[in-house]
Amino acid sequence: MKKMGLDRRSFISFLAGGTGGILFTPVVWKLLDDASIWSQNWPWIPRLSYGALDRKSALCKLGPDAYGVEVLTVGGRPVTAYGNEKDPASKGGVCPLGAASVQLLYSPARVKSPMKKDGASMVPISWDEGLSILKDKIKVAGDKVAMISGDETGTAAEVLAALVAGLGSDQYFLMPSEAGPAVRAWQNVFGGDGQPGYDFENSDCILVLGADICQAWGPGVGKSCMDAKATGGSLLYAGPVENGTAAVADEWIPCMPGTEAILALGVANALIQAGRSADTMGMSEFSDFVRKGFSPAQVEAKTGVQAAKIKDLSERLLRAKKPVVVIGSEIGQGLSTFEAAAGMSLNFLLGRINQEGGVRIVPWAEPVFEGAPRRDAMLAKDLVAFLEGVAVGRNEAPAVMLVHEANPAYALPGGQSMANSLRKAGFLVSFSSFMDETAAMADLILPASYSFEGFDDSYTPYGSAKGTYLATAPVIGPVNDTKTAGDIILAVADELGLGLGLESFEEVLQARAENLGADWSGLLEDGEAWTSERTAFQFFLSMWKVPFDADLGKKGADGQLVLAPVVKLNIGSAKMATPPFNVLTISERELQGQDCFVAMNKATAAMIGVDQGSMVKIASQSGEMKGRVQIFEGVVPGAVSACLGFGHTAWDDFSRGKGTNACDVLLVQGLDSQGGASFGNPQITVSRA
Amino acid sequence: MQAHTFHIKWGMVIDIDKCTGCGACMVACQAENNVAPVTEASNKLRTLSWMLVYQLSNKQDFPNHDVAYLPRPCMQCGHPSCSTVCPVVATTKDEEGGIVSQVYPRCIGCRYCMAACPYHARYFNWHDPVWPEGLDKVLTPFTSVRPRGVVEKCTFCHHRWMAAKEKARHEGHDPSHLAEDAYIPACVDICPTGAMHFGDLLNPEHEVHKLSKSPYAFRLLEKLGTDPQVYYYSKREWVRRQGDNYLKHEKTKGE
Ligand code: SF4
Ligand code: SF4
Numbered sequence: 002m003k004k005m006g007l008d009r010r011s012f013i014s015f016l017a018g019g020t021g022g023i024l025f026t027p028v029v030w031k032l033l034d035d036a037s038i039w040s041q042n043w044p045w046i047p048r049l050s051y052g053a054l055d056r057k058s059a060l061c062k063l064g065p066d067a068y069g070v071e072v073l074t075v076g077g078r079p080v081t082a083y084g085n086e087k088d089p090a091s092k093g094g095v096c097p098l099g100a101a102s103v104q105l106l107y108s109p110a111r112v113k114s115p116m117k118k119d120g121a122s123m124v125p126i127s128w129d130e131g132l133s134i135l136k137d138k139i140k141v142a143g144d145k146v147a148m149i150s151g152d153e154t155g156t157a158a159e160v161l162a163a164l165v166a167g168l169g170s171d172q173y174f175l176m177p178s179e180a181g182p183a184v185r186a187w188q189n190v191f192g193g194d195g196q197p198g199y200d201f202e203n204s205d206c207i208l209v210l211g212a213d214i215c216q217a218w219g220p221g222v223g224k225s226c227m228d229a230k231a232t233g234g235s236l237l238y239a240g241p242v243e244n245g246t247a248a249v250a251d252e253w254i255p256c257m258p259g260t261e262a263i264l265a266l267g268v269a270n271a272l273i274q275a276g277r278s279a280d281t282m283g284m285s286e287f288s289d290f291v292r293k294g295f296s297p298a299q300v301e302a303k304t305g306v307q308a309a310k311i312k313d314l315s316e317r318l319l320r321a322k323k324p325v326v327v328i329g330s331e332i333g334q335g336l337s338t339f340e341a342a343a344g345m346s347l348n349f350l351l352g353r354i355n356q357e358g359g360v361r362i363v364p365w366a367e368p369v370f371e372g373a374p375r376r377d378a379m380l381a382k383d384l385v386a387f388l389e390g391v392a393v394g395r396n397e398a399p400a401v402m403l404v405h406e407a408n409p410a411y412a413l414p415g416g417q418s419m420a421n422s423l424r425k426a427g428f429l430v431s432f433s434s435f436m437d438e439t440a441a442m443a444d445l446i447l448p449a450s451y452s453f454e455g456f457d458d459s460y461t462p463y464g465s466a467k468g469t470y471l472a473t474a475p476v477i478g479p480v481n482d483t484k485t486a487g488d489i490i491l492a493v494a495d496e497l498g499l500g501l502g503l504e505s506f507e508e509v510l511q512a513r514a515e516n517l518g519a520d521w522s523g524l525l526e527d528g529e530a531w532t533s534e535r536t537a538f539q540f541f542l543s544m545w546k547v548p549f550d551a552d553l554g555k556k557g558a559d560g561q562l563v564l565a566p567v568v569k570l571n572i573g574s575a576k577m578a579t580p581p582f583n584v585l586t587i588s589e590r591e592l593q594g595q596d597c598f599v600a601m602n603k604a605t606a607a608m609i610g611v612d613q614g615s616m617v618k619i620a621s622q623s624g625e626m627k628g629r630v631q632i633f634e635g636v637v638p639g640a641v642s643a644c645l646g647f648g649h650t651a652w653d654d655f656s657r658g659k660g661t662n663a664c665d666v667l668l669v670q671g672l673d674s675q676g677g678a679s680f681g682n683p684q685i686t687v688s689r690a
Numbered sequence: 691m692q693a694h695t696f697h698i699k700w701g702m703v704i705d706i707d708k709c710t711g712c713g714a715c716m717v718a719c720q721a722e723n724n725v726a727p728v729t730e731a732s733n734k735l736r737t738l739s740w741m742l743v744y745q746l747s748n749k750q751d752f753p754n755h756d757v758a759y760l761p762r763p764c765m766q767c768g769h770p771s772c773s774t775v776c777p778v779v780a781t782t783k784d785e786e787g788g789i790v791s792q793v794y795p796r797c798i799g800c801r802y803c804m805a806a807c808p809y810h811a812r813y814f815n816w817h818d819p820v821w822p823e824g825l826d827k828v829l830t831p832f833t834s835v836r837p838r839g840v841v842e843k844c845t846f847c848h849h850r851w852m853a854a855k856e857k858a859r860h861e862g863h864d865p866s867h868l869a870e871d872a873y874i875p876a877c878v879d880i881c882p883t884g885a886m887h888f889g890d891l892l893n894p895e896h897e898v899h900k901l902s903k904s905p906y907a908f909r910l911l912e913k914l915g916t917d918p919q920v921y922y923y924s925k926r927e928w929v930r931r932q933g934d935n936y937l938k939h940e941k942t943k944g945e
Binding site: 043045048052064073080082220221245247249480593594603636653 | 720727729731750757759824825836881
C-alpha cells in the first residue's frame with residue numbers, strides 16, 4: 002500500500018516538476034521539451050545542458066573579507082555558488098558578491114590574454130613576451146619596485162611581497178581596509194601582538210561604532226550577531242546613516258559622520274567615572290586625557306549624541322556579562338590608528354581582551370618564504386600615505402609598480418589624484434583578472450586566473466575570532482589565457498634568478514598548510530577549514546603607549562556639511578564592480594538610468610534648498626561627484642550620504658557609466674604619527690547641478 | 691473554486707528584524723532559476739525579480755526614523771488570485787505542498803494573472819532573454835529558459851523539492867515527511883544573516899510551524915483572504931502594521 006502511494010506521489014512529482022517549469026531529471030526535461038517545441042522553442046533561446054551534479058569548495062574574495070563557498074558543478078561545468086557550512090567564517094552564508102561569483106568566470110570584463118600598451122590602446126601579446134618585458138623592466142628598476150595587493154588574507158600577496166623584498170624593496174602595500182588601522186592600534190598603541198577578532202556570537206552586548214558589520218563584513222559576521230541576538234544579547238549601532246547593521250540592530254544611535262571615536266572616548270570617560278580601569282601602565286594618563294577632552298558635554302557637542310545616551314551606553318556595557326565593542330569605518334577603510342585605538346580602549350576598560358564573547362587576538366601565520374614580510378609588517382605600511390607622498394614629492398615614485406587583485410585607480414580616496422600618483426610610476430603592471438580602471442591604464446597586463454580557476458587560500462580574515470585557514474583547488478581550468486597570480490610571480494622571480502625555492506603556487510600553499518599544521522588533503526577535498534582556538538600571547542600590554550592624537554576630537558558638528566559615504570556589497574567593492582547578476586539588486590533609490598542618488602534628510606535638504614530628485618554637485622577639496630537627491634530620514638542632519646561603487650569607467654556595460662564615483666570626494670584628512678592616513682568624511686559643498 | 695486540502699504546506703517565515711537588505715537572496719534566485727542578467731534595471735516593472743527586496747520606512751522624521759527590509763517571493767497563496775483568472779490553466783494550485791505552478795509552454799502571455807496578483811510577484815518577458823557571450827555556460831539544469839511573451843514567478847525552487855524527495859527515497863526515508871532543512875529554496879539557503887526560515891507549515895517538527903504561530907508573525911494583505919504561505923516576523927509594531935491596511939484606531943496583529 003505504502004509503496005503504491007509512493008509511486009503515485011512520485012508520478013505526481015514528475016508532472017509537477019514539469020508544471021513548475023523546473024526540471025530536475027533529464028527525463029522530465031525531455032518530456033516538457035517535446036511538449037513545448039511547437040510553441041516556444043526558438044533557436045535563439047539557450048537550451049539547458051545536463052550532467053552529474055557535484056559541489057567543489059572555492060573561495061570568495063570579492064568583498065573586503067574572504068570566505069568559503071561551494072560551487073555547484075553540472076557535468077564539471079560550474080553553474081552557481083552556495084554556502085560552505087564548514088567554514089566558520091561564513092557559517093554557510095554568502096554575500097551578494099559571492100552569490101554572483103560563478104557567473105564572473107564569463108564576465109564580459111575578463112582580460113582574455115596578456116596585453117601591453119601600444120600608444121593609446123592595449124594589444125594582446127604572448128605570455129613569453131609579457132614575462133620577458135616584466136623581467137627587463139624589473140632588472141633596470143632594481144630595488145625601485147613596489148607592489149599593491151588587495152588580497153589581504155591570501156598567500157599570493159606574500160609571494161609577491163617575497164619578490165619585492167628579494168629585490169631589496171620594502172614597498173609592499175595592501176589596499177586600505179579595517180585591518181590596517183586595527184592592527185597598528187593593537188601593536189603600536191597597546192603594545193600587543195596578533196590580529197584582533199571579535200567573538201560576536203558569544204557576546205551579550207555588541208556595541209558597533211561606524212562599521213556596517215552585518216552587511217559589509219562578510220556573511221558570518223551578520224549570522225553571529227543574529228545568533229547573539231537570538232540568545233538574548235543586544236546589538237547597538239552608532240553611525241551617521243541607518244545602514245544594514247542599523248536595520249537589524251536593537252537601536253540606532255545617530256552620530257555625526259566620523260565622530261564614532263569621539264563617542265568611544267566619551268563612553269570610556271563614563272566607564273572610568275563608574276570606576277573601571279585597566280591595570281596597566283599609562284592608565285592614569287589615559288584617564289586624564291579622556292576626562293579633559295571627552296566630557297559628556299564635549300562629546301555631545303561634537304557627535305550629536307546626547308550626554309544621557311552616552312551614560313546609557315556605558316551602563317549597558319557595564320551591566321552586560323560579555324560585552325564587546327567594535328569600531329570601524331562605514332566604508333571599511335579610512336580610519337586612523339587612533340580612532341581604531343579609541344574603540345579598542347573600551348574593550349580594555351571592560352576587561353574583554355582574550356575573553357569569550359569579547360575580543361580575541363589571533364596569532365599571525367609565519368611567512369612561507371624566508372625574508373618575506375609577515376602580514377602585520379605589510380599592514381603596518383599605509384598605501385594612501387605613500388601615494389599621497391608621491392603626489393606631493395615626499396616619496397619617490399617607484400620605477401615599477403605591480404598591482405595584484407586591487408583597483409587603486411578607482412577605489413582610493415581622492416580617486417583622481419591617487420590615479421595620478423600611480424601614473425607617476427615608471428611602469429605600471431596589472432595582474433587583474435578583469436579590465437578594471439587600473440588595468441585599463443597599465444603598461445602591461447599579465448592577467449591572473451580568477452580564484453575558481455587556480456589554487457587559492459585565505460588565512461584568518463580580519464575580525465574572525467578564531468584562526469582559520471582555507472585552501473582550494475581549481476574548480477575549472479582557466480577559461481581564458483590566464484595563469485594563477487602566484488605562478489606568474491614565481492616565474493618572474495625565477496627569470497630574475499631570485500628563485501624563491503618553490504616551483505608552483507600549489508607547493509607554496511602546501512608549505513603554508515604544513516606550517517600551520519593543517520591537513521592539506523582535508524582542506525582540498527572536503528572544503529574543511531582548519532581552525533585554531535589559540536590566542537596570541539601578549540607580552541606587555543599598556544594603555545596608550547604613544548602620544549595622544551591632538552586631532553582626535555577635532556572632528557564633528559561645526560555647521561559644515563559632511564560626506565557620509567556608505568558601501569553596499571551588492572553594488573560592488575573596492576576590487577569588484579557590479580557583477581552582471583547584481584544589477585537587478587540595485588534599488589530605484591540608489592540608481593535611475595545613469596544617475597546615482599545621494600541621501601539626506603528633509604531638514605538638510607531644506608537647508609541646502611534642494612528637493613527629492615534635484616541633481617546636485619557634491620564637492621570637497623579633493624574632487625566632486627554628481628547625484629540626485631534622495632530624501633531619507635535615516636541620515637543625520639548636516640550629512641549627505643553617498644554610496645561607493647558607482648561611476649566606473651572601465652569594466653563592462655553592467656557597471657560602466659552608471660552614476661559617479663564617490664571616492665573622488667573622499668579626502669585624505671591627515672597622516673597620523675603611526676603612519677596611517679585617515680579619510681572618509683570630508684567637509685563638502687552641495688550645489689544644484 | 692474549491693481550494694485543495696494539502697497535507698504538506700511549504701512555507702516561509704521571513705524575520706524582517708534580521709534582514710539587512712543585502713540582496714544576496716535576489717542574486718541567488720536569479721542564478722538558480724536562469725533569469726538572464728540585464729544591464730539596466732531602473733524600471734522595476736520591466737525587470738524580472740522573482741525575489742525582490744523592498745525597503746520599508748516607519749515614515750518618521752529624523753531622529754525617530756526606522757528602516758526595515760522586506761524580501762518578497764511569491765506568496766504561494768492558499769487562495770491565489772492569479773490562477774483563478776488564467777484562461778488557459780497555465781498556473782494552478784493543485785499539487786501537494788501548495789506551491790502555485792507556472793507552466794511556461796501553456797502561458798499565452800495575456801497577463802491577467804499579473805493584474806490579479808496583489809503582491810506584484812509575477813513578471814512578464816517583454817523581450818527574449820539575452821546572455822552575454824559565454825555567460826550561458828552558467829545556466830543551471832533546473833529551470834528552462836523562458837522566451838518572450840511568457841509570465842514567470844517564484845516557485846519556491848520547486849526542483850529542490852523534487853531533489854529532496856529523490857534523496858529521501860534513495861536513503862530510505864519517507865519523501866512525504868522530509869526533515870527540517872532537507873528542502874529549502876536557494877534564497878533561504880544563501881541568506882548571510884539567516885533571516886529566512888523554510889519548511890512545512892503543517893509539520894509541528896518544523897521551525898516555521900512554530901514561528902508562523904507567533905504573535906509577531908503576520909502575512910501581507912491578510913485581509914484580502916489570499917491566505918499566503920509566506921509569513922513575516924517582526925517585533926516592531928510599525929512593520930507589522932505596514933503588512934496590511936489597518937484602520938487608524940484598529941489594533942495591529944501581535945499587539
Ligand atoms: S539575503 Fe537575507 S539579509 Fe540579504 S536581503 Fe535577502 S533576506 Fe535580507
Ligand atoms: S503571490 Fe501572486 S503570483 Fe503568487 S500565488 Fe499569490 S496571487 Fe499568485
